[in-house]
Amino acid sequence: MLAGHFGVAGIVKAWRPGIPMAALLVATQLPDLVFVPLSLAGLETMEAAEPGLSGYGSLLIAAEYSHSLVGNLLLAVLVGLLVHYFLRERWGRDAGLVLGSVVFSHWLLDLLVHRPDLPILPGNAGAFPLLGMGLWENPAASAVVEGALVLAGVVLYTWRTLRDQPRPVRAWSYSAGITLLLVGSFVLDLLG
Numbered sequence: 001m002l003a004g005h006f007g008v009a010g011i012v013k014a015w016r017p018g019i020p021m022a023a024l025l026v027a028t029q030l031p032d033l034v035f036v037p038l039s040l041a042g043l044e045t046m047e048a049a050e051p052g053l054s055g056y057g058s059l060l061i062a063a064e065y066s067h068s069l070v071g072n073l074l075l076a077v078l079v080g081l082l083v084h085y086f087l088r089e090r091w092g093r094d095a096g097l098v099l100g101s102v103v104f105s106h107w108l109l110d111l112l113v114h115r116p117d118l119p120i121l122p123g124n125a126g127a128f129p130l131l132g133m134g135l136w137e138n139p140a141a142s143a144v145v146e147g148a149l150v151l152a153g154v155v156l157y158t159w160r161t162l163r164d165q166p167r168p169v170r171a172w173s174y175s176a177g178i179t180l181l182l183v184g185s186f187v188l189d190l191l192g
Helices: 002-015 021-040 069-091 095-113 122-127 139-164 168-191
Strands: 045-048 059-062
Touching: 002 021, 002 095, 002 139, 021 069, 021 095, 069 095, 095 139
Parallel strands: none
Antiparallel strands: 045 059
């Protein structure tokens, strides 16, 4: 759900224009960014569920640290505290809370689409049942949900940008940029 996460960034940017889009985009993808070095170290894996399938929905993901519920809560709190203590004067008093929430939104959206492969505790400590509602099993429903997030992000961000920018050309360029980013990531998601 790469594009859906980016859609969240567009939605939040429309609501909180003082927070840089780059920070929102990184926040929406932070658990996946943490996954990369853990995967390279062999601690987490991603492999095809069945030969011949493509796209995220076809993958078996073992992300027991970067995508655990408690790990994501800790990551969200860490980001929230860092932003609160170092950037609140620049981005707003509640920017830490907003960015921490955006980080955690990643886990909530993944809960919706992932097969039951999301652990509660890092490393699946305690061997609790894995979580995931498996929307990826239904590619059409998954595309509708992700498309709705992308559309909402594009529409709200564009509306806010056009409304607030003194120069329409700059507003259109910002809006075109975010639209290309969101739509492009949605198409890449669908192509797998």
